[in-house]
Amino acid sequence: MNESMDFGELEKFFVDDIGLYRTANTIQLLLLRQTHDYTIFRTEETRELNVVTLPSSSTDPSPMIRVAMLASKQKAVESRHFLTLVRTAAGEENLDEEQKKCALKDALCQKCPRCVLFGAVSTERGRGRERWNIKHRVEYSTAYSLEPYDEISELMTFNAVYTVSQSTGQALGYTENISPLANFPTVITLNSVTKEEFVAFLKCVLSCKSYGAETRVKGDVVNHLLGVVGGYEEIITPLEFCLEATNEGFLENPVDRTFEIMKKFSEYAMFQDNVVIMRGDEITEKIKEIPLDRTLALSMYEKAKRFSDKLVEYDKRSQR
Template identity: 40%
Template structure:
């Protein structure tokens, strides 16, 4: 399969096939994770939201408390979404694949394992070497302050017999709808096929948080894409720039302006590209309409097998 013309703008930052020895080719996908239902972003049994103190903006050192959307929470949802997407697409295309699921049985032979990494600590029957991750997530920080976006909901028990409210059962502290978390997903040394898979996963993941069975709806909107020999920007810098009094805009044009500012800080400026808002839109339209058919799956899985062959040959040479 040849590189689609819609992805040629990033052609210098793709690899021909995944390799255990990573290069510096880096693609960053900037997005807004917009909360559309009450969402619980916590990790502790205290039921408190994860929060952190940061400067208000790049121009204002005033401290502000923000809700933290941990990278591990973003990764967990999107990694599982890729596993489901691959399994469903393989079933529809009648393409046989190895059983693979988190966290007890990683096949270490599929595009999900090749991107997100895996170890032989799982119950996988393979005895091959571990796989490094090539997808990186960082903590995303709420655009608004904690006080503006948190809400506590009280739950009461209702008797089936009397249909009356009993004592309070619990409290749920959550993030309000319409809260925005500027976020970044960073891809290292990926193929164009892997970019398509990752973009489909980002766009199709909608449930996040600790209690997604009764909330946690999120809409991921891609607002910027960069290619380079290094990362352009971090989520905290992204959030602080968007909070700048001069740049207080969530438009794609403003995101591009912010990225051009950070391009000046790169060590390899001539080895970098920032997609325009129009190029981002065209790429998203192409990827959304791209079909994961048997031909695509065959090539994607062949790439992973080639990756594993390189590992095995390297291990054999060392013996």
């Protein structure tokens, strides 16, 4: 295996193959999502922002209204991007027909890297027990803004241009946008992942740039990996991370501050002797060195197919 795919102490949390049963091996990615354009996270017609009242920080209990980036709005974008990346890297000519046609949300093949990592629910009827649901091994949670709602929200009007006169009439309406350089610390949790899945997933997250509605003209977001922590449990929640990050000085050196936060919360872990903490910048540089090439992608497809075959065999045995 490529020497650049050595992640030191984190190695013990990877699985060699995807099993029918999840292990306790848990890897958490601590991220900072930063808007680089006006952004509307909600794709529903109303377009309003989701807001929530929370403490100002872990040391200040006074209320603060924050913008919420719902987990579903994060997962939907990255799930599709992950599928595009691994399928492109593998080459469609190397995939079977079901894998080629795998698409969200009503045509999931249930035997590709996206399906076995993000989960898949069968939408087909009349096939008895030939289809099954696959439980996800990547977990998202709501991300909360570091900044107060009133500092990062902005109402923007929109109108239409008459083709002949190139003039505009009365404004058609308005949308509530998140302004550029708003910060959303969050945590993504991976369970029982292979090393290839870890690499491909991080490449997906760190290269994903468009979130929310109206991405043809807005919605640029840049993701920064601040830290990685492995263990037999979830060490920190996104809310805890946000409240710690709101304390003064976090944005001046977010990687160092995140490392301190992870060390603090590792002391609360039930399995402290199994906790491994790593800096986000070091992992990011290592991920950049590893190409998402055909060999890696096809290895992921092969392991996904083996997992699918295990499910078929398990289903046959259960019917005897």
